[in-house]
Amino acid sequence: MPARRPQMMKPRGRPLQRPLAVALLLLGPLMSGCASPPEGVLAPVAQTASDATEVSIMVATTRAPSDNPGLLYSGERGARIDFNEIVVSIPPDSRRKIGEVQWPKKIPPDPARDFATLSAKQMDSVAEVEAWYDRNRSSSGRLLVFVHGFNTRYESAVYRFAQIAHDSKTDATPVMFTWPSRGNVFDYGYDKESTNYSRSALELLLTGAVAVPEIKEITILAHSMGTWLTVESLRQMAIRNDGIPAKISDVILASPDLDVDVFQQQIVDMGAKRPKFTVFVSKDDRALTLSRRISGNVDRLGQIDISNPVYRESLERSGITVLDLSALQVGDSLNHSKFAESPEVVRLLGQRLIAGQTVTNQDVSLGTELGASAITLSNTVGSVAGAAITAPIAILDPNSRDAFTAQSRRFGQGLGAAGLTPNLSGQLPSAPECDAAQDCR
Structure with missing residues (x-):
């Protein structure tokens, strides 16, 4: 018989007993957001603001067109891939909070205070797509492709990506792929099938x-359910071509709504010729709590506890870096969009991750990109204290054990030079044993 594939984690607890509708009713108001933007925000405005920033993005979509010029596309499934260029005006940083989309309270929006659409043009030929790329080509030659998540209307996806591209200050050409989401919390099943479509x-x-x-x-x-679409597309590409092209170098999964066991198999199916994966997780993600309940009570990848030895070992073996954002506080009541709303994480995206650079525990400890607080007895003391105690973002990367051990030794040397006795062994604590009767999560 063939060898049995090891699993990341067996699901624990009983499957969901209550109807799906009950769970959706409990979190529905939160998942719908605090306020819906006014309809028609994608209708171009005539006025501009001299100190606003213009962000041009190319949008590829499988949505069906809308007859409303202020919507452009609906949540229904289209028969082809459409391409559009949308230019979004973003107010100056002095009038907005980094990480937030300033939705207009009325139509037309005021570009001096609100996000506003300056132009929206359909591209009907390859020549038009190539011309857009030539105008917006980054100096690095890097392309950033964004795939949104569940419960997202077309205009919401456009403005969110424009915000990410602007706030991250990344040197990458911005392209978004948007799929047919109805933007309704009660259409979870439809949205999931639309990703497969x-x-x-x-x-x-x-x-x-x-x-x-x-x-x-x-x-x-x-992000979110868009991670399923992304990983499935890459898996499909790998199977078709015996690997994924090397140009696709980095994949960032934010709050991934992925069954942990299925994700492990998807990674196996991709084979060795696959991109570098970075995953943002948060144990307090309430949207993924709901997803878990309606998906057989199996852990979602975006909500795992990286202190769980089963997860740590499996992710390290697969070479996957995980950033735990559980300690970060943002305005999102569901804690499902920290990657876009936290100024620290947005800067990290632009300065390091989108550029393909690896982020380790040592980066967190230094407190540069992530704003980690640290005890300042000395530079050496502060670095390890930040990594082990006070960093708001915990990182699990394939080299974290070796990096932390070496850093702890330097920490001990720094304390010795200061005339203090360290209470650190310079070794990571061993993972506790887990027996069948114990829930180790």
């Missing part, structure tokens, strides 16, 4: 980008 379209977009000589590297940033 769009797998080949996303693969086609990525394949086309790989073929462009001027594009040197591609980073994919996917």
